[in-house]
Amino acid sequence: MLHFPASASPGGRATDAPTGRNLRLLPKAHLHLHFTGSMRSDTLIELADKYGVHLPEALSSGEPPRLRATDERGWFRFQRLYDIARSCLREPEDIQRLVREAAEEDVRDGSRWLEIQVDPTSYAPRLGGLIPALEIILDAVDRAARDTGLGMRVLVAANRMKHPLDARTLARLAVRYADRGVVGFGLSNDERRGFARDFDRAFAIAREGGLLAAPHGGELAGPSSVRDCLDDLRAARVGHGVRAAEDPRLLRRLADRQVTCEVCPASNVALGVYDKAEDVPLRALFEAGVPMALGADDPLLFGARLADQYELARRSHGFTDAELAELARQSIRGSAAPTPVRDGLIAEIDAWLAAA
Structure with a gap:
């Protein structure tokens, strides 16, 4: 179970740290946030009541459930909770509420750019x-x-638990809506299942359509899953990617290619990938020159939002304000934001760091 830093509130909300600048005022991009998992707990409880959906205590208590997904049984429980939560999103107004509240939470945490991840087949x-x-x-x-x-x-x-042909359909659909706000194509769910190469054609369709390739890898599976993302799917970003720290040659490759890893420290601890916050290899990736974009993954289930990830880097890994500012810059550079937007946000980060 994740233990939040001393400066975090019981709800997992980072507060002003006494030894550094306010991290909620640090401009940043959020590149790893799942759709249903972005929901507020009280919103889920209200929607469940509206539709008569029985919520297990793990979802109704208002506290993050105890999860450990490093074995098949634990991952199944995580997916079951996620599916129950998703079943409460039934009407367009539910979708509008979820997205509006996710945006409000991000703005509160200093996010200036959010790329929210969704598999529309689920809805x-x-x-x-x-x-x-x-x-x-x-x-x-x-x-x-x-x-x-x-x-x-x-x-x-796309969902790697489904047939690769489904992924191709989604890739074509994503390309079709590139002018409506779709900027990338991903691959989620348990990376221990199947092979990344089975989805190579779907990612080729997405890349040829101008979309950024951002599959999951290097979370529940080891460094080989990150290599598969690079070799088979030609990833520009890797969802999680933390297990790359176990392979120095892979770290150099990520650094040389400037492939951004969407690192979600609180999620890694909550799911049992690492036992405690200090074990997440933020320092190893940072010092190897691997770009990172800190993300919240699924705040509904893990209890920590975006600013909490930066607080964790400060409290558990000793990141200075200058280093935290560089993490924020890396999140902007790894995003699909237009160049003028990136330049403006990086200037805002520099101003945050220059402020007394």
């Missing part, structure tokens, strides 16, 4: 089909971006 049965589901999601993202001022885009993700 299609209740929203009128695959295309209507994606259009409802994109409309919600567009509205939330206007209302909150947050730069917000979508990364469509």
Whole structure:
């Protein structure tokens, strides 16, 4: 179970640290946030009551559930909780609420750019089909971006537990909506299952359509899963990627190619990838020159949002404000934000660091 730093509140919200600048004021990009997993706990409880869905105590207590997904049974429990939560998103207004609240949480944590990850096939049965589901999601993202001022885009993700042909369908759909806010294509779920190369054609479709390739790898599986993302899927970013720290040659390769790893420290501890926050290899990746974008993954289940990840780097790994600013710059550089937006955000980061 994750133990939050001393300066974090019981709800997993980072507070001002007495020994450094306010991390909520540090401009940053958020590149690893799953759709259902971004939900507020109280929102889930309200929606479950609305639709008569029974929530297990792990989802209704308001506290992050105890999870350990490094074995098949633990991963199944994690997926079951996720599926129950997803079943409470049934109407367009539920989608709009989730996206608006996710944007509000990100803005509160200093995010200036969010790429939220979603598999629209999960919502299609209740929203009128695959295309209507994606259009409802994109409309919600567009509205939330206007209302909150947050730069917000979508990364469509295939499920590696499903057939690769399904992934090709999703890749074509993602390319079709590139002008509506889809910027990338991912591959999620248990990377211990199947082979990345089975999805190579789907990623080729996405890349040829101008989308960024960002599959999961190097979380539940070791360095080989990161290499597969690079070799078979030509990843520009890797979701998680922390297990690359076990292979110095792979670290050099990631650094040389400047492949950004979307590192989610609180998630890594909550799922049992590492026993405690100090074990997450943030320092190893940082000092090897591997770009990182800290992410919250699934705050609904892990209890920690974006600013908490930076707080963890400060408290558990001794990152200075200058180093935290560099992590924020790396998140901006790894994003799909247009160049003028990137330049402006990096200037804001420099101003945060220059402030007394």
